[in-house]
Amino acid sequence: MSEFTLNDLETIVAARAKASPDESWTAKLAAAGQTKAAKKLGEEAVETVIAAISQDRKDLVCESADLIYHLLVVLNIAHIPLQDVLDELHRRTGQSGLQEKASRPKS
Numbered sequence: 001m002s003e004f005t006l007n008d009l010e011t012i013v014a015a016r017a018k019a020s021p022d023e024s025w026t027a028k029l030a031a032a033g034q035t036k037a038a039k040k041l042g043e044e045a046v047e048t049v050i051a052a053i054s055q056d057r058k059d060l061v062c063e064s065a066d067l068i069y070h071l072l073v074v075l076n077i078a079h080i081p082l083q084d085v086l087d088e089l090h091r092r093t094g095q096s097g098l099q100e101k102a103s104r105p106k107s
């Protein structure tokens, strides 16, 4: 299993968004703007749903990868760091306070 993380992909997306649209799909989407990138995200979401319903494991893995990549492109264009999304997910677990307490040295 690789140690590749969504944070790594976010860094790649941020770097490639500044490349030439002729050589980078990320830059092409960034240049086309948020509406085009969001439409592409929607297409990938539909393709992921279809893969899930068809119970094709390989397709579901590939479409999920496309979906997550395109979500990171949309977040990049919107200037929203992935960490903001992770913080929101963390908040929803109701664990953020508990973990902070647990890591604090006992007095």
Ligand SMILES: N=c1c2ncn([C@@H]3O[C@H](COP(=O)(O)OP(=O)(O)OP(=O)(O)O)[C@@H](O)[C@H]3O)c2ncn1[C@@H]1O[C@H](COP(=O)(O)O)[C@@H](O)[C@H]1O
Binding pocket: 012, 013, 016, 017, 023, 024, 025, 026, 027, 065, 066, 069
């Ligand atoms: N993870 C991805 C990734 N997933 C999907 N895609 C691209 O998303 C595009 C959309 O897929 P489609 O099948 O819908 O493509 P399409 O039919 O050509 O597009 P349309 O004609 O429908 O607009 C394809 O061109 C895929 O290559 C990705 N492009 C880039 N990345 C990552 O981004 C990095 C930088 O890529 P570039 O920006 O291209 O250098 C890569 O090294 C990868 O890590």
